[in-house]
Amino acid sequence: MFYSLNETENINSLEGDFKELAFKRNENNTGPIQRVYAFSIEDTLWSEMKKHADLLPHTKYGSTEVYYFLEEQISEVELNLSLKGINQEAKSKCMAQAIKDGQSRLIFKKNPF
Numbered sequence: 001m002f003y004s005l006n007e008t009e010n011i012n013s014l015e016g017d018f019k020e021l022a023f024k025r026n027e028n029n030t031g032p033i034q035r036v037y038a039f040s041i042e043d044t045l046w047s048e049m050k051k052h053a054d055l056l057p058h059t060k061y062g063s064t065e066v067y068y069f070l071e072e073q074i075s076e077v078e079l080n081l082s083l084k085g086i087n088q089e090a091k092s093k094c095m096a097q098a099i100k101d102g103q104s105r106l107i108f109k110k111n112p113f
Contacts, residue, residue: 014055016041016048021069024079032102033062038077038086040069044095050108053098061102068096 021038037056041049053066067077067086070093078087086094097112 014048014052016043016045016052017071018052019071021074022077022079024081026081033059034081035059035062035064036079036081036085037064037066038069038079038090039066040071040074042071044070046096046108046110049096050098050106053100053108054106056100058100058104060104063102064098064100066098067094068098069093070095 019040021040022036023038024034024036026034035057039052049068053064056064056066058064065085067090069077069090073093074090077090080086085091091113094113095111097109099107101107
């Protein structure tokens with residue numbers, strides 16, 4: 001049992017040194033929960049980004065949006081739930097976007113903007 005817990009893939013075991021830049025969540029606990037994240041990563045490790053997005057929290061019928069940036073290109077991101085996105089300046093530096101929909105299906109886009 002302990003071996004299984006240690007060998008299971010988790011966010012901390014992924015390559016790329018992911019660092020959370022920003023996070024927003026709606027305060028409505030009676031309806032769909034929306035989560036928006038922004039992370040920096042050391043390199044363009046597409047498969048690791050996809051795994052990372054898939055491991056983030058998700059709520060049934062809710063949505064989780066994740067934006068990825070190269071570490072040296074950005075230090076701060078402004079998130080907006082009503083527009084479901086990031087500020088214009090950050091869009092030009094965004095290298096990947098992942099969206100997990102209400103049925104927990106993951107859509108991963110390289111260079112989304």
